Amino acid sequence: MPGDQRPERDLKNFSLPEIGKLSETGDPWKPCQLLDPFGTPVEPVAIYFKDLIAADCSPLTPRSYGMDLLRWWRYLWAFGIEWDRATREDARDFTLWMKLADKPARVHWRHRDKDPSQVPTRKPVNTPAPGTPNPVTGKPSVGTKYAPSTRAHFETVLRTFYDFHLEQNTGSLLVNPFPLVRNRRSSRSNAHHNPEKEHRKQRTGLYRPKVPKRIPRRIPEDKYTEVFAGLRSDRDRALLAFWVASGARAEELLSSTQGGAVVGQQTIGVIRKGTREYQELPATRDAFVWLRLYQEHAWKKGVPRGRSQPLWWTLRRPWRPLTYDAARMMFSRANELLGANWTLHDLRHTATFLMLDDPDMPPVYVQHILGHKYLSTLDIYNRPTRDDVISAGLAHLARQERLRQSPPPVLPAPAYNPDSLNTLFGGPLL
Template sequence: MPGEEGPGRDLRNFVLPEIGKLLETGDPWEPYQLLDPFGRPVEPVRVYFKDLLAGPYSPLTPRSYGMDFLRWWRFLWAFEIEWDRATRVDARDFTLWMKLADKPLRVHWRHRGKDPSEIPAPSRTGRPAPGTPNPVTGKPTIGAKYAPTTWAHCETALRTFYDWHLDNNSGSLLVNPFPLDCSRHRGRRRPSAQGKQGRPGERANAHHNPMDEFQTDQKGRYRPKVPKRIPRRIPEDKYTEVFASLRSHRDRALLAFWVSNGARAKELLSPKQGDAKVGQQTIGVIRKGTEDYQELPANLDAFVWLRLYQEEAWKKGVPQGRHQPLWWTLRRPWRPLEYDAARMMFKRAQGLLGSNWTLHDLRHTATFLMLDDPDMPPVYVQHILGHKHLSTLDIYNRPSKDDVIAAGLAFHARQEQKRQNPAPVVPSPAYNSDSLNILFGRQPS
């Protein structure tokens, strides 16, 4: 309830209510709206979204932030707390709930409004438990709790949101319920009467080397430590099995492009039919974030499968033209292919293998293939992938778990071979007595 302190709020059995929603409007001036349980837009979020759209952010940023805001507002609505009256105790309880509680289960649209006893329990036969590694890929399956990345993104979005409203004096807001952790500020110390260098009262970064960049390590008090992800590549034999399980030329062309040019999954769905230039062996995509147009090289097999798909699609009546989308659905009514449909296509293709690779793993696979070529400069790989900094490729220098295990097993195999086939003992050569006599000036015997 409002003003209730943390020790009196029991969150063990708390269930986040499914009230309110994030609405996609289709209006470029206001693409997303956060609606309250009565269908009214939440005004502080609406104003903040307008500021995000005016800034140097992607048009999808309001959607990413909106999912975090919806989760936070549902928590506030459940305890009848106004957004500008939320305290750090409320933020602490919300963060603790995200850390320890299970994620809310989504009810299928066919079962909405039904009694829970009438909903059949989903079958888990043959499926690994949530969070356990996949037996084929080694990647953990989706867990029952919120991932640290989701928790960290939510904390950053809410802290930034409240900081913006504090700067604009919105409502009756006095403090940010999601504060920074001052104990983590490197080089900062509390002011005191001593003002000499090397003592607690010195200014921040007093001994900073001007040749180095400043450390921006300000973190939120409730922000978790996000583990560094190691990119995974799809083995060649497994990729061949997945490719063989595809059902259409369109899907084969998509996979061939993804694994050859390293484009992001949604970027490859952006080209028009005129952007696929067979003579130049390039395909033009719209880059994520910057929205820039860039031509990417691809292998010949991808264009062969693309041509087979186009011949088949045009005979069925798929719209044809240079300014028409390149990828379409396989059934009428014809619609441009979207990301969710492409993701489900790749998921179905892995059904026989029982693997859980994602479309982004195809991008990682393409990156590994390019970096393994000694004649391919990393700076070219950086531009093909669309990274801003060359240092982003450093993550591909970290060995994966499979690489470490393979290297360790190879070491033990070499040691075992040495024990079974020991090298022959070569006797050390004896000294020449005449040489020793000359060296020490002795008379020969």
């Protein structure tokens, strides 16, 4: 209730309990359900998911939003707070905990019912400390804290969730516990913007962190060859070749069907992530060679065959279409051989850099292949990468060193021409 003084919470020793879960149903009408500790669906979240689906969002959006809502509900359950009675102090405390506390250690589902002392620990060789740059890629490894992008996504999801229920006048909800900054509460962003001036960057949420801009990274050709050589099957080699050749997102390529791979035209059809439209993308001949090798071996083992059947399947029975998580784990195992931490999305960045480095490839074609709405999205690839900056800096230092070791010859001081002086001042003529 307003005016109630809640006791101070010990956030330093607080551990987020693993109660409740986000369940994927496979039903397009209810793709995800947030279940409480007793297995009962959380009704406010179910209504919100239904509104998201009606708004024609991506099928992956409810799951993405559901992970943030599950994290918030676990916090509410831990302190016995009703979701529609949460205050700004509750949002502030949990946002502060996400900023300063360590992430909860995830336990594999095979070891959840075991004693923690009996759970085997597996750590890859030469793994850098959490949060430090990887010695192979230069990318920071996953840290022990929540990343700013994760906290920003959480704040956005919870603020829009409470805004939705405020508009619906649900329960006893009176205020949004995740407010906007003070100068934004009464108007939208840039409401009175002068079109002759650039838009100012304004923070929307009061508890929204500053998210650093990410610079896309490409996989060098020699390292890509090593990763390719570390793959275990023709299916994985075909996947890697198609990702780098087509520039498709990881989940988009997994949506391809056997009839969508047209060898004669060297194109492969995918379902775009945002628009959900079908689009054909060009690919290399090598990618189709690896695909054919994979298909011949898979069909002999009994993988379903047909033009409308999925293109990518698991390697073992029972045959199931390959999922994004399985593909990600496949690529992670290949990374461990090199001690690298590249991601599947880095393959898309690599394909983009290769296309933009070609002077005969217009950027508008690259935009269409990548499926970007605006051409300006490609501007992030014009920024110098870490490797480019370091290489340029080392080259500069090498030139300075050569100048110090062998200085340039000293040129004689300039002097006036004697004939010009005689003509000017009337000197003797010889």
